Amino acid sequence: MATLLTNIDAEAIIVGQSDMVIYASDTVSNFNLLRDNRIQNESLQLLVRTVRRSGNIQEATMELPRGPLGRGTHNLLVRVIPLEEDGLICVLIFDDSEMRRLDSIRRDFVANISHELKTPIGALSILSEAVLGASDDPEAIVKFATRMQTESKRLSDLVQEIINLSRLQDDDPLKNAKVIDLNQILLDAIGQSEMNATARNIAVIYSEQASAKIKGDPTQVMMAISNLIENAINYSPEGTRVAVALLVNDGLAEVSITDQGIGIPEKDLERIFERFYRVDPARSRATGGTGLGLSIVKHVATNHGGDVSVWSVEGAGSTFTIRFPITSQLTAVEAE
Numbered sequence: 340m341a342t343l344l345t346n347i348d349a350e351a352i353i354v355g356q357s358d359m360v361i362y363a364s365d366t367v368s369n370f371n372l373l374r375d376n377r378i379q380n381e382s383l384q385l386l387v388r389t390v391r392r393s394g395n396i397q398e399a400t401m402e403l404p405r406g407p408l409g410r411g412t413h414n415l416l417v418r419v420i421p422l423e424e425d426g427l428i429c430v431l432i433f434d435d436s437e438m439r440r441l442d443s444i445r446r447d448f449v450a451n452i453s454h455e456l457k458t459p460i461g462a463l464s465i466l467s468e469a470v471l472g473a474s475d476d477p478e479a480i481v482k483f484a485t486r487m488q489t490e491s492k493r494l495s496d497l498v499q500e501i502i503n504l505s506r507l508q509d510d511d512p513l514k515n516a517k518v519i520d521l522n523q524i525l526l527d528a529i530g531q532s533e534m535n536a537t538a539r540n541i542a543v544i545y546s547e548q549a550s551a552k553i554k555g556d557p558t559q560v561m562m563a564i565s566n567l568i569e570n571a572i573n574y575s576p577e578g579t580r581v582a583v584a585l586l587v588n589d590g591l592a593e594v595s596i597t598d599q600g601i602g603i604p605e606k607d608l609e610r611i612f613e614r615f616y617r618v619d620p621a622r623s624r625a626t627g628g629t630g631l632g633l634s635i636v637k638h639v640a641t642n643h644g645g646d647v648s649v650w651s652v653e654g655a656g657s658t659f660t661i662r663f664p665i666t667s668q669l670t671a672v673e674a675e
Contacts, residue, residue: 347431348433349431349432349433350364350366350367350370350431350432350433350434351363351364351367351429351430351431351432352364352367352372352373352378352429352430352432353422353427353428353429353430354378354387354427354428354429354430355425355426355427356425356426356427358377358378358384358387358388359376359377360373360376360377360378361376361427366513366514366516367432369413369513369514369516370403370413370415370432370434371403371404372403372432378430380401380403382399382401383401383417383430386399386417386419387419387428387430389419390419390420390421390428391421391426391428394421395421396418396419396420396421397418397419398416398417398418398419399416399417399419400414400415400416400417401413401414401415401417402414402415403415404644405513405641405642405643405644408591408640408644408645408646408662408664411641411642411644413434414434415432415433415434416432416433417430417431417432417433418430418431418433419431434511434514459490459491459493459494459497460494462486462490463487463490463491463494466483466486466487466490467487469483470483470484470487497631511642512555512556512559512639512642512643513554513555513642513643513644515556516554516555516556517554517555517556517557518552518553518554518666519552519553519554519555519557519560520550520552521550521551521552521553521560521585521592521594521663522547522550522551522585524557524560524561524564525545525547525564525583525585525594526545527561528561528564528565528568529543529545529568529583531565532565532568532569532572535569535572535573536572536581539572539575539577540577540578541572541575541577541578541579541580541581542579542580542581543568543572543580543581543583544580544581544582544583545583545584546582546583546584546585547585548584548585548586549585549586549587549592550585550587551585551587551592551663551665552665552666553592553643553663553664553665553666554643554664554666555642555643555663556643559639559642559643560639560643560663562635562639563635563636563639563640563647563661564594564596564661566632566633566635566636567594567596567636567659567661568581568583568596569632570632570633570659571596571597571598571600571657571659572598574598574600574601574657575598575599575600575656576599576600576601579598579599579600580599581596581597581598581599582595582596582597582598583595583596583597584597587665590664590665591645591662591663591664591665592662592663592664592665593660593661593662594660594661594662594663595658595659595660596658596659596660597656597657597658598656598657598658599655599656600656600657601653601654602651602652602653602654602655602656602657603649603651603653603657604653605653608649608651611633611649612633612634612636612637612647613634633647636659636661639661640661640662640663643663643664644663644664645661645662645663645664646661646662647659647660647661647662648660648662
């Protein structure tokens with residue numbers, strides 16, 4: 340039976356006569372349904388007992404939180420089946436979260452992309468016409484060609500961020516989760532930003548006050564933290580510092596990135612994690628911002644059962660804090 344259950348496209352739990360779980364597939368732990376070899380979710384527990392009494396197959400849909408923080412959920416189809424021998428009950432769990440999420444995302448994603456792509460594409464079209472019209476003016480050609488390079492890079496960055504966001508929306512990091520050492524992720528992200536920080540004469544200081552391991556996709560977590568550090572550098576005056584810290588509180592790993600930059604107006608704080616939202620469009624163009632970086636951070640946090648928040652005062656800088664549930668499960672595949 341165990342061999343059969345490991346080869347079907349569903350998570351499985353086998354419940355014995357005393358409501359003890361005698362088998363659970365490897366990734367059932369992602370749903371936080373079990374504790375001490377018993378089902379801890381009341382709705383599922385009731386469903387199992389109903390099947391035990393009636394002997395009939397039951398189906399239900401369930402919405403479970405992805406973690407202790409944020410609004411991310413697992414949308415599950417649960418099928419509970421009585422087995423003939425020894426009063427065993429089989430629970431099959433089908434996770435259709437990705438399908439529902441993709442349906443809602445794709446409805447408006449194309450409209451957003453087309454709007455954002457029009458600006459650099461339109462600029463390139465106008466600049467190319469200007470270059471053709473200035474064929475006898477070398478200085479004008481250099482000026483327009485330089486502008487074209489800037490707009491080309493902006494277009495390239497925007498396309499890459501769209502690809503990154505699409506991948507995040509398509510992938511569930513908890514399905515094939517690895518154990519991630521957050522300290523190492525932070526050191527790697529700081530190392531990646533070193534060239535940008537040096538060019539702007541900004542010191543990035545890491546305060547390693549704790550060690551923490553989480554479950555998820557190391558590439559996604561790295562992307563989110565790198566985005567926050569790069570933002571802090573890009574929006575800080577030269578000669579200032581960016582502070583990175585890792586703390587552990589109540590089973591949560593908290594990564595905070597604090598800058599001494601321009602700060603964010605209070606009216607914009609609730610919207611900065613929206614796709615393509617920019618507090619200062621002119622400043623975003625100057626720093627190469629695409630308006631997708633913080634949206635990517637939010638997606639990563641939510642998909643890992645965590646959240647992201649911001650504290651900011653205009654003229655006094657900002658602190659972004661991203662939180663993840665820490666893991667004590669050593670059975671997950673270790674990140675390389």
